[in-house]
Amino acid sequence: MSKQTMSTGKPFIQVKNVWQEYGDQTVLERLDLNIAEGEFCTLVGASGCGKSTFLRMLLGQERPSRGEILLDGSPIAAEPDASRGVVFQRYSVFPHLSVLDNVAIGLELPRAPLLGRLLGGAKRRAREEAATMLEKVGLGQSLKKYPEQLSGGMQQRLAIAQALIMKPRVLLLDEPFGALDPGIRKDMHALLLDLWNESRLTVFMVTHDLSEGFTLGTRLMVFDRPRMDPHAPGAYGARITYDIPLNEDRRAARAAVESLPATVTDHLNNLAQGAR
Numbered sequence: 001m002s003k004q005t006m007s008t009g010k011p012f013i014q015v016k017n018v019w020q021e022y023g024d025q026t027v028l029e030r031l032d033l034n035i036a037e038g039e040f041c042t043l044v045g046a047s048g049c050g051k052s053t054f055l056r057m058l059l060g061q062e063r064p065s066r067g068e069i070l071l072d073g074s075p076i077a078a079e080p081d082a083s084r085g086v087v088f089q090r091y092s093v094f095p096h097l098s099v100l101d102n103v104a105i106g107l108e109l110p111r112a113p114l115l116g117r118l119l120g121g122a123k124r125r126a127r128e129e130a131a132t133m134l135e136k137v138g139l140g141q142s143l144k145k146y147p148e149q150l151s152g153g154m155q156q157r158l159a160i161a162q163a164l165i166m167k168p169r170v171l172l173l174d175e176p177f178g179a180l181d182p183g184i185r186k187d188m189h190a191l192l193l194d195l196w197n198e199s200r201l202t203v204f205m206v207t208h209d210l211s212e213g214f215t216l217g218t219r220l221m222v223f224d225r226p227r228m229d230p231h232a233p234g235a236y237g238a239r240i241t242y243d244i245p246l247n248e249d250r251r252a253a254r255a256a257v258e259s260l261p262a263t264v265t266d267h268l269n270n271l272a273q274g275a276r
């Protein structure tokens, strides 16, 4: 499927009347979404309105209290599996493994569950595959280093390589660049778009940076709590109050921000700032 003509066929992911409640706190309510394969969804909204909760449900780490999420027409697996990769804001790499081993281990463990590590030719192939992926994310010169010897941006490149080596169909990113300097973030945007452009990867990315959301996304989703009862703060959950399709062309995405009514952009900016 070309990224230029996002599929209009059967949705890849269907979110049907999904709610998430913890005790008497409703965090999310009535989420209804259809997502085509290859879409790049950016998720913004005030702190605590359930964006990470939504990602955890997509990952299969949590089940919705009500409703269902379908992937290719079937209920999403109840546990994380190789079809979905995840990158968090804080580096989730293994500190005691080299850069190369951090990526190769993802290939080795599932293929050799008893031994833990592959041997001989299979091991060599896994390491070659890992090295190629690391080259792609710009870490080809750092294969023997350890995570503590890498900068923050390099560690996030490593985390992305670790997720992508498993060839997931869905990549979940929870504020992956939140801890990085602005210059490094720009490099990371370019890297992520390159990786996305050359794959059918469907991306969900939480960000507190609205311009990042508009720059990267083909679709921007705003989480907000439109109803609030001061006497029962947990009574109502957040919903997706804006679901804005963005053009493939990045410049057009920027134009979309400019063409929004000022009241909408002000509201979105307030939400994004409230989230910091």
Ligand SMILES: Nc1ncnc2c1ncn2[C@@H]1O[C@H](COP(=O)(O)OP(=O)(O)OP(=O)(O)O)[C@@H](O)[C@H]1O
Binding pocket: 022, 027, 045, 046, 047, 048, 049, 050, 051, 052, 053, 054, 275
């Ligand atoms: N396992 C849980 N048990 C109880 N409450 C939870 C649980 N997970 C999340 N919550 C609550 O759900 C709400 C939403 O949390 P979540 O982390 O999804 O928000 P968020 O939009 O990602 O926030 P932020 O932008 O600050 O990361 C919060 O009030 C949080 O305390």
